[in-house]
Amino acid sequence: MTAKIIDGTAIGAQIRTEIARDIVSLSARGVTPGLAVVLVGENPASQSYVRSKNKAAHEIGMHSEQHDLPALTAEADLLKLIERLNRDPRIHGILVQLPLPGHIDERKVITAISPDKDVDGFHPVSLGRIMTGEPGFRPCTPFGIQKLLEYSGTMVEGSHVVVVGRSNIVGKPIANMLMQKAKTADATVTVCHSRTRDLPSITRQADILIAAIGRPEFVTADMVREGAVVIDVGINRVDDPSKKKGYRMVGDVKFDEVAAKAGAITPVPGGVGPMTITMLLYNTVESAKRSAG
Numbered sequence: 001m002t003a004k005i006i007d008g009t010a011i012g013a014q015i016r017t018e019i020a021r022d023i024v025s026l027s028a029r030g031v032t033p034g035l036a037v038v039l040v041g042e043n044p045a046s047q048s049y050v051r052s053k054n055k056a057a058h059e060i061g062m063h064s065e066q067h068d069l070p071a072l073t074a075e076a077d078l079l080k081l082i083e084r085l086n087r088d089p090r091i092h093g094i095l096v097q098l099p100l101p102g103h104i105d106e107r108k109v110i111t112a113i114s115p116d117k118d119v120d121g122f123h124p125v126s127l128g129r130i131m132t133g134e135p136g137f138r139p140c141t142p143f144g145i146q147k148l149l150e151y152s153g154t155m156v157e158g159s160h161v162v163v164v165g166r167s168n169i170v171g172k173p174i175a176n177m178l179m180q181k182a183k184t185a186d187a188t189v190t191v192c193h194s195r196t197r198d199l200p201s202i203t204r205q206a207d208i209l210i211a212a213i214g215r216p217e218f219v220t221a222d223m224v225r226e227g228a229v230v231i232d233v234g235i236n237r238v239d240d241p242s243k244k245k246g247y248r249m250v251g252d253v254k255f256d257e258v259a260a261k262a263g264a265i266t267p268v269p270g271g272v273g274p275m276t277i278t279m280l281l282y283n284t285v286e287s288a289k290r291s292a293g
């Protein structure tokens with residue numbers, strides 16, 4: 001079998017067209033969705049993520065503002081900025097780019113964001129709402145995975161989903177989201193991690209296999225059932241002297257051999273990655289809609 005490619009760039013573009021339409025109708029009611037992105041320090045990867053998020057928000061017609069703070073910013077000053085953004089009626093979504101410098105308590109900062117503006121979906125209130133199946137902001141990467149499954153027409157209901165990875169930002173939320181009694185959910189979910197015994201015997205049972213491990217090309221063809229849908233969340237840099245930059249990006253799945261066996265697969269890059277920013281825009285527009293009533 002040669003897998004169908006689940007194209008995150010194309011699906012992301014389709015969702016952005018739908019979001020743009022919502023922005024136009026909100027504008028007609030005098031509301032422009034507003035996103036505030038906060039960056040502390042000069043981590044080059046974080047700078048690049050923040051630039052992309054801002055650019056995407058501007059391109060789609062949102063109000064977007066970037067707050068660059070020096071690496072030595074006191075935690076209290078960052079909390080004050082968040083408090084100000086919580087009160088600012090032009091701002092519907094607040095995102096603090098992680099990781100933060102070591103002297104700042106990330107948990108304190110995340111919980112300082114109003115759950116009504118938590119478009120990154122990391123606030124414990126947002127995560128609790130996933131658990132109980134209540135409406136709320138879904139973290140952008142897991143939400144993007146769910147949309148990829150929906151837009152690719154993957155049957156999730158009743159399927160056995162195996163998630164490898166149990167991080168708070170990917171593994172745990174996607175497992176919770178897909179086990180809910182809801183649309184593009186209702187799955188039977190198994191969560192695996194580094195202490196799982198005989199991992200391949202479990203991943204081979206998956207109708208849908210989600211790899212969020214952070215290890216380059218970890219999932220090999222012998223770990224995948226013939227015809228399974230494989231979602232590769234991993235973004236890993238591996239040395240490659242044949243490339244101009246000296247490296248290339250690979251996922252957590254050994255793409256060529258798994259694509260020869262799977263029914264459908266997401267590529268890296270171009271799979272889950274483009275969906276993450278799309279869902280940030282989506283959450284911000286949803287927040288603006290809620291505040292507009």
Ligand SMILES: NC(=O)c1ccc[n+]([C@@H]2O[C@H](COP(=O)([O-])OP(=O)(O)OC[C@H]3O[C@@H](n4cnc5c(N)ncnc54)[C@H](OP(=O)(O)O)[C@@H]3O)[C@@H](O)[C@H]2O)c1
Binds near residue numbers: 168213
């Ligand atoms: N596309 C995107 O937008 C996006 C967004 C977020 C993350 N990512 C990528 O997704 C990957 C995962 O990110 P993350 O933040 O979830 O990573 P993480 O916090 O490091 O978690 C990795 C998970 O993988 C498990 N794991 C590690 N080695 C394993 C092994 N040998 N067998 C089974 N499980 C193993 C760990 O188990 P333990 O819990 O037992 O340690 C942990 O639960 C990374 O490559 C990251 O760059 C991509």
